[in-house]
Each structure stands twice: as structure tokens, then as C-alpha cells.
Amino acid sequence: MPSICLEDEDIHDMNQSPSLPIAAWAEGCYIYDTNGKEYLDGSSGPIAVNIGHGVPEVLEAMSGQAKRIVFTYRTQFASQAVLDLTAEILGTAGKRYREVVYTNSGSEATEAALRLVMHHHQAEGDTGRTAILSQIPSYHGMTAGALATSGHPGRREHLRALHDHSASVVPVAAGGSEHLLPGIAEWEAAFASVGAHRIAAVVLEPVGGAAGGAAVVPDEVFRRIEELCRASGALLVADEVMTGFGRTGAWFGHEHAGVTPDIVITGKGLSGGYTPIGACLVGDRVLPGRSAADLAFGHTMSGNPLSAATALAVLRYTREHRLAERAARTGATLRDRLATLAERFSFLGRPRGRGLLLAVPVLQHEEEFRRDPLARRICRTAQRLGLIVYPAGVSTRSQAVLVAPPLTIKENEIDELLLRLARTLDTVRTEAEQGKVAV
Numbered sequence: 315m316p317s318i319c320l321e322d323e324d325i326h327d328m329n330q331s332p333s334l335p336i337a338a339w340a341e342g343c344y345i346y347d348t349n350g351k352e353y354l355d356g357s358s359g360p361i362a363v364n365i366g367h368g369v370p371e372v373l374e375a376m377s378g379q380a381k382r383i384v385f386t387y388r389t390q391f392a393s394q395a396v397l398d399l400t401a402e403i404l405g406t407a408g409k410r411y412r413e414v415v416y417t418n419s420g421s422e423a424t425e426a427a428l429r430l431v432m433h434h435h436q437a438e439g440d441t442g443r444t445a446i447l448s449q450i451p452s453y454h455g456m457t458a459g460a461l462a463t464s465g466h467p468g469r470r471e472h473l474r475a476l477h478d479h480s481a482s483v484v485p486v487a488a489g490g491s492e493h494l495l496p497g498i499a500e501w502e503a504a505f506a507s508v509g510a511h512r513i514a515a516v517v518l519e520p521v522g523g524a525a526g527g528a529a530v531v532p533d534e535v536f537r538r539i540e541e542l543c544r545a546s547g548a549l550l551v552a553d554e555v556m557t558g559f560g561r562t563g564a565w566f567g568h569e570h571a572g573v574t575p576d577i578v579i580t581g582k583g584l585s586g587g588y589t590p591i592g593a594c595l596v597g598d599r600v601l602p603g604r605s606a607a608d609l610a611f612g613h614t615m616s617g618n619p620l621s622a623a624t625a626l627a628v629l630r631y632t633r634e635h636r637l638a639e640r641a642a643r644t645g646a647t648l649r650d651r652l653a654t655l656a657e658r659f660s661f662l663g664r665p666r667g668r669g670l671l672l673a674v675p676v677l678q679h680e681e682e683f684r685r686d687p688l689a690r691r692i693c694r695t696a697q698r699l700g701l702i703v704y705p706a707g708v709s710t711r712s713q714a715v716l717v718a719p720p721l722t723i724k725e726n727e728i729d730e731l732l733l734r735l736a737r738t739l740d741t742v743r744t745e746a747e748q749g750k751v752a753v
């Protein structure tokens with residue numbers, strides 16, 4: 315049976331479908347197409363545009379850096395923008411992190427994290443640690459290694475042959491149908507069955523995104539996973555590509571549980587979508603006495619001054635405008651209002667998520683889901699009606715519509731978002747009642 319990949323239906327060679335509207339310009343929470351149609355960005359694109367579109371401070375930083383120097387190569391020159399960005403990231407992450415490895419995307423940051431894990435254990439002479447425990451559902455990126463670590467069957471189907479031979483990723487899933495994510499019992503069982511001495515790392519998102527649809531790893535589960543890692547010598551890796559830099563109401567998603575991952579994978583919110591950049595924050599324990607700079611990390615464009623200056627401006631804006639606190643407040647209100655709205659529709663469940671990474675679960679019979687996933691249909695209808703929301707999930711249980719607007723969203727824009735979402739859901743229900751589509 316083919317796997318479902320909710321958000322990728324329109325992807326062609328050029329990564330864009332001819333049927334898509336052409337975006338012309340954007341400001342704050344709104345995007346306008348070339349026909350002048352307005353869209354409220356209710357998902358920050360793919361949960362990336364954390365501070366909204368067209369922020370003048372960021373545009374000024376970009377053009378200022380572009381006029382000075384756009385590119386230097388990391389083995390030939392240092393760049394003030396990179397030095398400042400590293401100081402900003404480490405300053406906000408706390409003393410636990412010692413250095414930053416830059417990449418061009420979240421997927422590449424996952425790859426770097428996997429390599430850091432292997433370097434760590436090999437340096438310790440612990441070469442038998444080859445297993446990575448990964449939660450189902452999960453998504454860690456589109457490159458081969460990152461996909462191998464992802465519990466996202468639809469996206470990794472074509473790589474099955476490759477992944478079968480590298481069989482070191484151990485999926486950890488919920489035991490029953492009551493919970494979407496694995497609990498303490500399942501994690502303990504996975505450590506016991508794989509053998510603590512064989513486990514190199516646990517990789518997990520504090521709150522699920524494309525695959526997990528805003529399912530939150532409960533704090534007590536996260537803490538128990540950390541204990542299991544510490545007791546066994548495995549590293550704890552938090553994938554914060556979606557949750558990092560204020561999205562969940564804290565600077566990082568793992569802070570809610572009070573855990574300290576050894577490596578934090580970031581992307582998206584690091585530059586708020588203004589430029590391609592990703593990064594791994596490397597904890598004290600990972601490379602004792604050594605630096606990632608001594609190892610073969612990095613790509614041609616990683617740590618380029620233009621991306622660094624852009625990300626620095628975005629992070630300063632996020633910090634100075636206290637957007638994490640704002641996300642906690644706005645998220646609580648939005649979640650309550652989404653719950654009230656969802657009650658009106660039999661095909662919606664109770665909203666879940668944290669801060670401004672929220673999702674409304676979408677309920678559908680398995681057969682219908684395989685034929686025409688309802689979350690995807692809701693998102694298509696929403697876009698037609700001027701609202702961008704994001705389809706997520708890999709099964710009927712995880713299927714959801716992500717609602718994750720920029721952290722800067724104002725009260726009247728939340729009203730507008732809910733109005734357009736209600737209109738969307740009414741339209742979808744009417745079409746179902748008229749027999750045009752099945753739910």
C-alpha cells in the first residue's frame with residue numbers, strides 16, 4: 315500500500331506546481347499574489363517565518379552586509395557576522411553549549427548531528443554504538459541520512475533499499491492507540507531490547523511537525539529519555555528545526571521539560587525564512603578537548619556572511635521583542651479559540667501543540683484517508699479562501715492541520731485567521747454534505 319505524504323502532492327522537478335499562485339510581495343502576516351489576492355499566513359509558510367515578512371531591521375541588515383561582503387570561505391577567512399551570530403546563539407542557549415556548526419538547512423544540520431554523534435563515540439573508543447533511536451512519527455529532513463532517521467514512511471519510501479542496508483535506526487512507536495507518541499514504557503523497552511551499550515543517540519522533536527502534527531513529547535517522558543541516555547552513555551539530540559527560537563513559548567522546545575540535549579539541531583526560525591541557514595549547537599560532552607572545526611564539517615556556503623548577518627538580525631529581533639513570551643500568551647488564546655471552533659465540526663479533534671505550534675487533528679476513515687487525505691483538502695480550500703495553513707501527519711492518527719502563524723501576529727489578525735478557517739471548514743463540510751467529496 316503506498317504511503318501518504320500529505321504536503322507534497324504538488325511537488326514537481328522545480329519544486330513548484332504550475333497551478334500555484336505566484337507570490338508577488340509580503341508584509342507581516344500577509345502574502346499577496348500577482349493578481350493582488352491576499353493570503354493570511356497562518357502557518358508561517360512551513361513553520362519558518364517566525365517574525366513575519368518584510369521586517370525592516372532584517373532587510374537593512376541584509377542589504378548592509380551585501381554591500382560589504384556577501385561571501386567568504388570558512389577555511390580562508392573568519393567573518394564578523396558569523397562571530398556575532400555564534401555569540402548571539404550561545405548567549406541565548408546558555409553555558410551548556412560550546413560551539414555552533416553551521417549548515418544551509420535543517421536537513422544538513424541533522425546530518426551534521428548524526429556525524430557528531432558518531433565522532434563522539436569513536437573518540438571514546440565506543441565503536442559498538444551504532445543504533446539511533448528515533449520516534450515514530452517524526453521528520454528530520456529530506457537528505458538520505460536525515461530521512462533514515464525519520465518516522466515518515468511517505469517521504470522515505472524510495473530510499474528503502476538504501477536504508478535497509480544501513481539498518482541502524484531503531485523506530486520507537488506508541489504501544490496502543492491511545493497516544494500518538496511513545497511513552498516511558500516504550501522508551502524503556504527500546505533501550506532494553508537494543509541494549510544500552512549499543513545505543514549511540516536518541517533523536518527527537520520536542521513537538522512534532524510535518525509528521526507528528528504538533529504532538530507534544532510529555533515533559534516527564536522527555537526527562538526519562540534524558541535519564542536513559544545519561545545512564546547508558548547515549549547522546550540526546552533534540553531536533554528543534556521547527557520548535558527553536560521562540561516558537562513553542564520558550565527559546566527552545568526542550569526547555570519546557572528542563573532537559574539538556576547534547577546536540578540541538580536548528581534551521582527555519584534561525585533566519586525566520588529570510589535566508590537559507592541551519593546550525594547544530596554542540597554541547598560540552600560531545601567533543602571533549604576538540605572542536606568541530608578540526609573535523610571535516612561544513613559546506614561551501616555554510617556560515618556565509620550574508621546568511622549569518624540575516625540570522626543575527628532575526629534572532630536579535632526575536633529576543634528584543636520577547637517573541638517567545640508572546641508566543642506562549644498568544645498560543646494559549648489561539649488554542650482555546652481553535653478548540654471552540656473545532657467543536658462545531660465532527661471531523662475535527664481537540665487541538666494540540668505548544669506555544670504557536672498548534673494543530674487541529676483531522677478525523678477520517680482509513681480508506682478515505684488513503685484516497686484523499688482531508689487535512690490536505692482543508693489546506694487547499696483554505697488557500698483558495700485566502701488562508702495558508704499546513705497539512706501534517708503520516709496516518710489517520712497523526713493527520714492534522716497545523717496552525718502556526720508568525721510569533722508577531724496581532725489580535726485582530728488572529729480574529730481574521732479564525733474567521734477564514736471557519737469559512738474554510740464550513741465549505742469543506744458543505745461539499746461533503748452535497749456528496750462532492752467523502753469525509
Ligand SMILES: Cc1ncc(COP(=O)(O)O)c(C=O)c1O
Pocket residue numbers: 360419420421422424453454455456519523524553554555556581582592
Ligand atoms: C523537525 C524538522 N527537522 C528537519 C527539517 C528539515 O529542514 P529543512 O527543510 O530546512 O532541510 C524540518 C523541515 O520541515 C523539520 O520540521
